Amino acid sequence: MKRRRRAGITRRSMMRSAAAAAMFGPLFQATEGSVSGQERVNKNSAPSTLKITDMRACRVAANYDYPLIRIDTNQGVYGLGEVRDAGVEGIALILKAHLLGKNPLNIEANLRTARQFANHGRMGGGYSALDMALHDIAGKVYGVPAHRLIGNKNHDRVRIYADTTSHPDPKVYAERMRKRRAMGLTFFKMDLQSSMLKDRPGALNERGVCTEKGLGYLCEYIAAIRDVLPPGAPLAADHFGRLNVNDSIRYARAFEPYQLSWAEDLLQISEGAIHPYLNWQAYKTISDATVTPVLTGEDIFGLQGGFQELLDHHAVDAIHPDIETSGGLLETKKIADYATMRGIQVAMHHAGSPIGGFAGYHCASTFGDNFLAMENHALDMPWWQDLVTGVPKPIIENGYVKVPDDRPGLGLELNDAVVKQHLRRPGYFEPTPMFDDLIVSGFHTGGAWPHYDETGKWCNCVTYE
Numbered sequence: 001m002k003r004r005r006r007a008g009i010t011r012r013s014m015m016r017s018a019a020a021a022a023m024f025g026p027l028f029q030a031t032e033g034s035v036s037g038q039e040r041v042n043k044n045s046a047p048s049t050l051k052i053t054d055m056r057a058c059r060v061a062a063n064y065d066y067p068l069i070r071i072d073t074n075q076g077v078y079g080l081g082e083v084r085d086a087g088v089e090g091i092a093l094i095l096k097a098h099l100l101g102k103n104p105l106n107i108e109a110n111l112r113t114a115r116q117f118a119n120h121g122r123m124g125g126g127y128s129a130l131d132m133a134l135h136d137i138a139g140k141v142y143g144v145p146a147h148r149l150i151g152n153k154n155h156d157r158v159r160i161y162a163d164t165t166s167h168p169d170p171k172v173y174a175e176r177m178r179k180r181r182a183m184g185l186t187f188f189k190m191d192l193q194s195s196m197l198k199d200r201p202g203a204l205n206e207r208g209v210c211t212e213k214g215l216g217y218l219c220e221y222i223a224a225i226r227d228v229l230p231p232g233a234p235l236a237a238d239h240f241g242r243l244n245v246n247d248s249i250r251y252a253r254a255f256e257p258y259q260l261s262w263a264e265d266l267l268q269i270s271e272g273a274i275h276p277y278l279n280w281q282a283y284k285t286i287s288d289a290t291v292t293p294v295l296t297g298e299d300i301f302g303l304q305g306g307f308q309e310l311l312d313h314h315a316v317d318a319i320h321p322d323i324e325t326s327g328g329l330l331e332t333k334k335i336a337d338y339a340t341m342r343g344i345q346v347a348m349h350h351a352g353s354p355i356g357g358f359a360g361y362h363c364a365s366t367f368g369d370n371f372l373a374m375e376n377h378a379l380d381m382p383w384w385q386d387l388v389t390g391v392p393k394p395i396i397e398n399g400y401v402k403v404p405d406d407r408p409g410l411g412l413e414l415n416d417a418v419v420k421q422h423l424r425r426p427g428y429f430e431p432t433p434m435f436d437d438l439i440v441s442g443f444h445t446g447g448a449w450p451h452y453d454e455t456g457k458w459c460n461c462v463t464y465e
């Protein structure tokens with residue numbers, strides 16, 4: 001029987017189109033209705049021939065610098081990513097030569113290539129930015145929000161917390177916290193430096209660590225802060241100073257009556273260790289000695305060689321990855337799922353721009369019910385949310401961020417004009433030919449320069465003047 005055909009459209013292809021429209025209709029309607037750069041997304045992209053053609057960067061001067069990257073492709077689709085705050089974009093750009101010509105949709109393969117260049121702290125920022133940009137591209141190509149690429153959305157909104165700068169006068173400090181509450185936050189954190197007590201006789205020992213008297217003063221700060229918060233409101237504390245294991249136990253036990261959500265990075269500095277937060281034995285000794293929840297992790301990269309031992313040994317009660325150091329969406333999802341399996345809570349550190357912010361919100365939306373809150377370090381910076389377009393404003397409303405469903409990838413674009421007003425130095429995503437060479441380039445044979453030829457004969461092809 002002859003197949004009915006009209007203007008090149010078969011009944012079967014019409015049904016396929018109808019099914020696709022039913023599946024993607026709302027998403028594409030939203031995309032078509034937008035006025036942002038998402039319109040540049042190539043909806044006819046051929047995923048199998050997609051290739052990375054460039055990586056460029058700029059750096060926003062903010063509360064901390066925000067190094068931003070853009071990965072371009074041969075089909076006009078591009079992805080945005082962010083290197084860890086106060087880091088430098090070069091840690092991402094050194095990956096460029098290793099990615100040129102690769103298909104960005106092969107996310108795991110590309111990340112495997114980059115892993116040898118990643119480490120803890122700011123050294124995790126390049127890998128993490130790459131992961132974000134790849135998920136931004138993949139989301140745009142497949143027409144799905146970034147969280148869909150790593151799991152199912154378990155939280156429609158992500159709870160936000162912010163730290164609160166300390167003041168030696170408890171009344172002034174409490175007033176600062178009252179302002180945080182007035183911003184609509186529902187989860188709070190206070191800096192609790194031992195050094196606040198330096199002018200109080202007998203409060204600190206010769207190492208600058210609180211005596212029993214000093215711990216009493218620190219507890220007065222917590223009590224003053226508690227007084228301006230709703231009863232039982234989640235309250236965490238950070239930045240205690242140079243504590244060793246025994247100091248940490250004394251501090252954590254003193255805080256027990258105040259039921260903190262966590263005591264953070266008690267071991268910021270520990271006996272010459274480069275990465276004190278990886279010292280799971282020390283953290284286990286502390287957390288086994290107190291019921292104050294113990295947390296660390298903002299400078300840890302990766303699950304393997306990073307969070308895994310802390311989690312395997314239940315050395316902390318909660319972890320605190322920063323998606324701009326921990327490895328981006330995919331690795332942070334693995335870390336959070338592993339923590340869930342071990343019965344450990346997950347919070348998120350963040351002190352970057354809305355680019356890393358939304359990477360974190362998409363990622364955290366897939367976490368289990370053990371997710372606590374994600375930090376925002378820019379509540380006092382009015383233009384933070386002006387850096388981007390495409391997401392509902394205010395980004396933080398009543399202490400939460402809504403995780404977008406209706407826009408592909410990370411779901412936002414840079415507001416070029418605002419970003420350009422705040423550049424650390426001139427240049428907005430300028431060409432980066434200086435990063436075209438591999439930084440681990442393998443074995444060289446042949447060519448115009450000195451080398452051994454295929455017969456093993458030394459060929460000194462050039463003469464240096």
Ligand SMILES: [Mg+2]
Nearest residue numbers: 238264265298
């Ligand atoms: Mg911290």
